[in-house]
Amino acid sequence: MPNPNAIVSTRIDFDPPLDRPAEELLRAGLWVELEGGRRARLDPSDPRSSGFVQVLDGLSRLKAPVYLEIDPSNAAITRLLIPHVTRPMSMRPSDQGYEIMLERSHARHVLRRDNPDFATLEPLLRTALDTGQLLIIPEDDAHNIIDVRGYTPGPDDAPRPPWPKPDLQPFELPWWKRLLDWIWRWPIWPWWWFRCVSKATAQQTFDAMSATTCPPLTVPVPCIPFLYPDDGCWARAHEMCRLMINMGRKPRKVWIQGNLHVATKNHPNCFVNWGWHVAPTLCVRRGWFWTQQMVIDPSLFSTPVPQATWKGVQGDPNATLTPSDASIFHLWSNETDPTYVKTNQVLALYRLQLQSRAIQHGPPPYAHCP
Known part of the structure; x- marks a missing residue:
């Protein structure tokens, strides 16, 4: 049977309302009103409570649900999780x-x-x-x-048609199409080469993306939650592409699907498991009229890397790579997000996931990870 001391609620209201600083409200006594008339108390002696207020307020603004575990003796919140x-x-x-x-x-x-x-x-x-x-x-x-x-959608919820099930297959042009493409490009190859960026510019672009990372305990908008590698990569990649385009770059994306296992110091267990992942790429000049697509992924690296290197750290040599245009928000549904509304919604949720983890487990990176 479900945990009797657990509450899952799509209603999150504060009593009293958040019209004063959280520390002042906590000292006076602050409660959360939840579904079914249930209430949970924010314990002023718990150093996590001020952070819990921020996360709960963020979820309330997103109209997202919360999972709370409470102490049955005093109704104080002992654990907070953000459900899918x-x-x-x-x-x-x-x-x-x-x-x-x-x-x-x-x-x-x-x-x-x-x-x-x-x-x-x-x-x-x-x-x-x-x-x-x-x-x-x-x-x-x-x-x-x-x-x-x-889950029963509310009257203000947008409909959510099902996404197609991910079933990527490795894509490669037939040899004769690759030959024709090479013949067509050869007379203008120097022009294509000069359209790509230098290695120095690629590193500058990477550094600009990495600089947008979220401080884990405050997660101010519009930071990108690279320190929560577990999930949300498609929104991180889309926001990075937006920023790169504003810098005058011409990014694309590369998607990987497989049985992915990645070591990281930004998870308390020191690793994450993925079914797929995506990151932006930039065309970078390499030598005399040669180019290479380099991956910009601050959740995994501190510098641009070749696609083979990016694939190699993800633990599945049989994983498949699929390139796409930067405009593709989600590959399998061919979904786009030209206004970045969906991107901002996903980023907002995973900022709160990062903040919730940092409040309860300490901020990443985790020193015990190798």
Whole structure:
């Protein structure tokens, strides 16, 4: 049965309202009003409470749900998680139970067989996989699913048509098309070469992107949450492309799909698992009239790298790479975001994920990671 001390709520209101500094309200007594008439208290003696106020207020503004665990003796918040509102895309048996890909996520999620609610949660996920039902799915920092609730969109919610299931195949032009392309480009090859940037310019561009990283405890808009590598790469890549275009660059994107496992100091477990990932690329001049697409990915590197290097650190030699235009927001649905509204929504959510983790686990990078 669900944890009786856990609350999943799409309603987040403060009592009293946030019309004074959080520290003052906490001293006076601050509560959160949730669905079903339930309430949770923000403990003024808990050093995390001021941060919890910021995260809860951010979720309220986004109209996003929250998962709270409370102390039954005094109703104080002891744990805060930000659930996914999404659909399952696939369920694959694993040694631990099921590995699950979610629609609006590139992380790999796990429903563990040792979860005491496994027998209840597994059929809920399987039914939603068949019907396309939207779910609220809380999970811990290791992306182990701990609860599943049905989600009913509110009257102001935009409709969410299902995304196509990711099924990328490696793409390569036939040899004769590559030959014709080479013949056509050869007379103007010097012009193509000069359109690409120098290595120094590529590094300057990378540094400009890296400088937008979020301070993890404050996450001010419009920072990019590179320090939360778990998820949200498609929005990070789209925002970087916007910034590069404003700098006069001509970025593209490269997408990778596979059984990806990446070491990182920016996760408490020192690694992340992905089903796919995306980052911008720039055409960089290499030698006499040679060019190379270099990947700009501050979530993994401190410098531009060749696509082969970018692929090599992601743990799956059989992973497939697919290039795309910079305008593609999500590859499999061919979705674009020319106004960057969707980009900003996704970035806002993952800024809060980064802040919530930093409040409860300390800010990254984590010194215990190799």
